[in-house]
Amino acid sequence: MALPSTVRTDDQITAYFDMVNETLGLDVPWVLQDHPVATGVQMATGVILKILKNSPTCVMLKHEDCPGLTKLSALRAVSDKGELHRISILTSNGGGLFLPEELTDAYLPLARANIGLAVRKPGPKLSAQDMEDIARLTAWQNQRLTELG
Numbered sequence: 001m002a003l004p005s006t007v008r009t010d011d012q013i014t015a016y017f018d019m020v021n022e023t024l025g026l027d028v029p030w031v032l033q034d035h036p037v038a039t040g041v042q043m044a045t046g047v048i049l050k051i052l053k054n055s056p057t058c059v060m061l062k063h064e065d066c067p068g069l070t071k072l073s074a075l076r077a078v079s080d081k082g083e084l085h086r087i088s089i090l091t092s093n094g095g096g097l098f099l100p101e102e103l104t105d106a107y108l109p110l111a112r113a114n115i116g117l118a119v120r121k122p123g124p125k126l127s128a129q130d131m132e133d134i135a136r137l138t139a140w141q142n143q144r145l146t147e148l149g
Helices: 010-024 045-053 069-080 101-112 115-120 128-148
Strands: 030-034 058-063 088-091
Touching: 010 030, 010 045, 030 045, 045 058, 045 069, 058 069, 069 088, 069 128
Parallel strands: 030 058, 058 088
Antiparallel strands: none
């Protein structure tokens, strides 16, 4: 579910998704799409958290903001503390990563985090948490590549 381009403020964004919840009811799972390039609407992490806390049937975030590692890490941290139901996160920015099956596990964590885009494109400076996440993911990648030979 993406926002219409006419929605601008945080209050308008949360009100829109409150309406989505009321319309769909408690039996219909749905996906929240965060794609500011397509919608023209920037959703801050706090707004997404409020939407998710108010939306028990939102089961996934389709994250297409870039760079977005800080936002994703914050969402996971809140769910890891038990303050939010855990949702699936699908990332994309219109690109594709095509690998043989045996290499997917080694490269997918970095691709899923859109780290390559965050590092190459000019944008906000990476935070200390971003750097920890990158270190953890690259350590995992190096371990998997070593195991694969």
